[in-house]
Amino acid sequence: MSTPTAHQGPADGGHRTARPGIPWWSMLAGVIGGVVLLAVAELASLAFSSSSAPFVAVGGGFIDIIPPWVKDVAIGLFGTWDKIVLFASMVAVYVVLTALNGALGARRPRTAAAVLAGLGVFATVIVLTRAQNSVPDAIPTLLGTVVAVPTLLLLLRAVRSPAAQPGTDAAWSRRRSLVGVGAVGVLAVIVAAGARGVNATREVARRAAEFTLPTPRTRAEQIPDDAQVDVEGMPAYVTPNEDFYRIDTALAVPRVDPTTWELRIHGLVDRELTLTFEELLAEPMIEKHVTLTCVSNTVGGDLAGNATWLGVPVRTLLERVGVKDGADMVLSRSVDGFTASTPLEALVDDRDSLIAVGMNGEPLPQEHGYPVRMVVPGLYGYVSATKWLTELTVTRFAEETAYWTDRGWSERGPIKIASRVDVPRSFGTLDPASDGSVMLGGTAWAQQRGIAAVEVRIDDGDWHEAELGAEVTADTWVQWSLRWEDAAPGDHTVSVRATDGDGEQQTEERADPVPNGASGWHTIDFTVE
Ligand SMILES: Nc1nc2c(c(=O)[nH]1)N[C@H]1C(S)=C(S)[C@@H](COP(=O)(O)O)O[C@H]1N2
Ligand SMILES: [Mo]
Numbered sequence: 001m002s003t004p005t006a007h008q009g010p011a012d013g014g015h016r017t018a019r020p021g022i023p024w025w026s027m028l029a030g031v032i033g034g035v036v037l038l039a040v041a042e043l044a045s046l047a048f049s050s051s052s053a054p055f056v057a058v059g060g061g062f063i064d065i066i067p068p069w070v071k072d073v074a075i076g077l078f079g080t081w082d083k084i085v086l087f088a089s090m091v092a093v094y095v096v097l098t099a100l101n102g103a104l105g106a107r108r109p110r111t112a113a114a115v116l117a118g119l120g121v122f123a124t125v126i127v128l129t130r131a132q133n134s135v136p137d138a139i140p141t142l143l144g145t146v147v148a149v150p151t152l153l154l155l156l157r158a159v160r161s162p163a164a165q166p167g168t169d170a171a172w173s174r175r176r177s178l179v180g181v182g183a184v185g186v187l188a189v190i191v192a193a194g195a196r197g198v199n200a201t202r203e204v205a206r207r208a209a210e211f212t213l214p215t216p217r218t219r220a221e222q223i224p225d226d227a228q229v230d231v232e233g234m235p236a237y238v239t240p241n242e243d244f245y246r247i248d249t250a251l252a253v254p255r256v257d258p259t260t261w262e263l264r265i266h267g268l269v270d271r272e273l274t275l276t277f278e279e280l281l282a283e284p285m286i287e288k289h290v291t292l293t294c295v296s297n298t299v300g301g302d303l304a305g306n307a308t309w310l311g312v313p314v315r316t317l318l319e320r321v322g323v324k325d326g327a328d329m330v331l332s333r334s335v336d337g338f339t340a341s342t343p344l345e346a347l348v349d350d351r352d353s354l355i356a357v358g359m360n361g362e363p364l365p366q367e368h369g370y371p372v373r374m375v376v377p378g379l380y381g382y383v384s385a386t387k388w389l390t391e392l393t394v395t396r397f398a399e400e401t402a403y404w405t406d407r408g409w410s411e412r413g414p415i416k417i418a419s420r421v422d423v424p425r426s427f428g429t430l431d432p433a434s435d436g437s438v439m440l441g442g443t444a445w446a447q448q449r450g451i452a453a454v455e456v457r458i459d460d461g462d463w464h465e466a467e468l469g470a471e472v473t474a475d476t477w478v479q480w481s482l483r484w485e486d487a488a489p490g491d492h493t494v495s496v497r498a499t500d501g502d503g504e505q506q507t508e509e510r511a512d513p514v515p516n517g518a519s520g521w522h523t524i525d526f527t528v529e
Contacts, residue, residue: 023106025159025178030102031095032185033116033152038094039188041123041144042195045137050203051130052137054123054144055196059090061126083260102156109156113149120145155181204255204366211258211371213310213358216287220308223289224470229481231441233423237469237479238289239305241360246367247294247303247381249403254336254388258371263355267331267394270322277371281357283312288352288377291445291477293415295380295404296513300420300522304445306477309375310358314347314392317355323348323394331393331400332374332386341402342376342384343412344394351377351448351475355389377475378448380413380517410516417506419444419454419480419498419522426524430487438487438528442466443477446500450474453499456482459492466496474501487528495523 038055045053051060063071063086071082078085097119105112124141127133158177228237236243258277266272275283287310294303318330323344330347333339347353353376357364364370369387376384382404393400397411405411423441424430430438444451450471455463466480480496497506510520 023103025181026106026156027099027102028185029152029155029159029181030098030100030105030112030116032155032181032188033102033148034094034098034119035185035188035192036151037116037120037144037148039144039192039195040147041140042192042199044140044143046195046198046202048137048140049132050199050206051132052127052140053196053199054127054141055087055090056199056203057127057130057133057141058123059087060130062086062090083257102152105152105156106160109153109160112156113153116152117145117149120148151184155184200255204257204370207258211281211363213361213363214281214285216310217284218286220287220289221472223472227470227472227479229441229467229469229479231423231439231479231481233425234441234479235302235422235443237306238360239307241307241362241365241368244305244307244359244365244368245294245303247296248367248387249338250336250388253366254334255366256335256371256388256390261371261390263372263390263392265317265321265392265394267392268324268327268396269394270324273317273321275317280312280355280372283316285310285312285357286352286354287358288354288375289472289476290354290375290377291447291475292375292381292385293418293445293447295382295409295413295517297418297518298513299418299510299518299520300426300524301518304418304443304477307359308361309354309356310361311354311356311375314353314355314374314376315349317392318344318348318394321394327394327396329395329397329400331395331402332384332389333391333393334386334388335390336388337403338386338388339402340374340381340383340386341397341400341405341411342374342379343397346376346379346384353377353384378415380415382409383411383413408515413516415445415447416517416519417444417446417449417451417498417500417504418518419451419496419506421456421494421496421522421524424494424524424526427526429527429529431529432487432489435485436487437483437485439481439483440466440494441479441481442496442522443479444496444498445477446498447475449504450501451478451498452501452503454478454480455497455499456480457495458484463497489528491525491527493523493525495521497521 041054074082101112101115124138127141128138158181261277263275289308291306297303328344329341331339331341356373356375372389373387374385421442432438444454454466456466457463466482469479471478499505507519508521
């Protein structure tokens with residue numbers, strides 16, 4: 001490194017700290033000292049409870065003491081952004097306070113240290129007054145204070161180092177001090193933000209684990225044992241939540257806080273309705289098995305899953321708001337901006353489309369829309385299954401368009417008949433049993449119509465009717481199986497096609513997923529050993 005030369009810039013401001021004027025560097029030191037307090041406390045709170053973090057505790061305390069009308073005004077002004085605005089304001093207030101404290105510290109470092117200690121003690125007291133917290137939850141904030149107070153003194157000393165002449169050793173060492181101060185600041189911001197992120201994730205997970213699903217008024221039918229065909233290697237008839245396919249446009253899974261979540265239903269309605277999560281949970285719920293399918297699923301693909309959903313029929317809520325004449329679509333919107341346009345008819349007819357909160361007996365997993373999503377039997381997900389749901393606009397297809405329809409996919413997305421071979425896998429191998437037979441198996445679906453028959457063809461042979469596992473409802477998939485008695489060793493192909501409950505046979509004609517779903521028979525190669 002060469003000898004630094006004098007120039008205009010931040011270091012220049014340091015000269016002024018020795019004279020009257022605005023002590024910018026001391027103010028920065030004050031802010032960094034404050035951030036160090038938060039960073040250490042957030043980090044330490046990872047070992048305690050997420051509610052032990054001072055930032056959240058102070059924010060929560062503030063929300064509790066402001067009068068309800070102020071809250072209403074804030075929600076009116078900022079809508080669902082109210083929390084973010086609150087936290088941004090808290091950051092702003094904290095920055096101003098700690099900067100002023102830094103300015104004070106330019107002349108009286110000990111007083112500034114005492115003020116920061118006071119802030120820390122104040123935050124500790126608030127942490128302790130939060131209902132969820134107990135005495136050990138005070139430790140993170142105290143620890144943050146204990147680390148931050150001497151750090152502030154060091155930082156204040158570093159920025160007050162002698163106002164040096166350019167080109168001297170003192171100028172160089174002062175510059176090094178300032179770089180050090182900056183580094184402490186950057187590190188503190190990174191640690192604070194990182195620990196806050198982890199804490200926020202845990203907080204949501206904790207809430208998710210806490211809420212208990214309401215008991216449905218109507219239970220879903222019992223799933224018979226023989227819905228699962230007896231073929232090794234078949235997927236589970238009810239897809240476990242952790243195996244359920246996931247499709248969405250979210251780069252990071254939205255984290256929705258159910259305590260501030262709201263569903264707003266408006267548009268072509270007689271009376272708007274806004275429901276809190278608590279209010280939604282109090283509505284009569286029904287339970288329903290529904291196989292969800294993605295329009296992007298290719299022939300033979302696995303972008304389909306079958307789950308038992310718990311929720312409020314959309315119909316109930318639409319009846320309550322009173323849909324006006326002329327409406328033919330409901331635009332559902334996610335907190336992340338995703339939208340889906342669902343034909344009004346599919347939400348009010350007897351298929352029991354759901355505003356769902358439960359999936360296979362658990363609150364919706366985060367990736368599947370926690371806390372609330374839509375589930376519409378018979379329609380592809382892109383036109384119906386909005387996750388992280390927050391708004392329903394009753395409208396008309398002629399008036400509004402949705403996320404994927406704006407990108408070239410069809411306005412309407414009824415699910416096409418589909419069937420696939422699951423066993424064997426493509427290019428897989430089957431070992432004949434002692435009697436020389438092999439078992440093949442697969443899945444078929446035609447939501448709303450149901451599956452009437454599945455046929456299987458090996459090589460250029462005849463179509464054979466497969467045996468169907470129990471069909472649970474017309475909205476769920478069925479599994480099929482076929483015993484091939486005298487399986488000839490060697491390479492083979494197998495094709496499958498289904499017929500739906502209306503008697504329509506799956507077309508052989510290949511279509512790509514765009515714009516409204518793939519079609520064609522699933523055909524794979526395999527080998528008998
Ligand atoms: N918010 C949001 N909801 C969404 C989507 C999305 O991108 N964002 N994708 C939809 C699509 S295309 C499908 S197929 C289903 C998939 O639901 P899953 O991820 O729970 O299987 O969610 C639907 N809901
Ligand atoms: Mo999808």
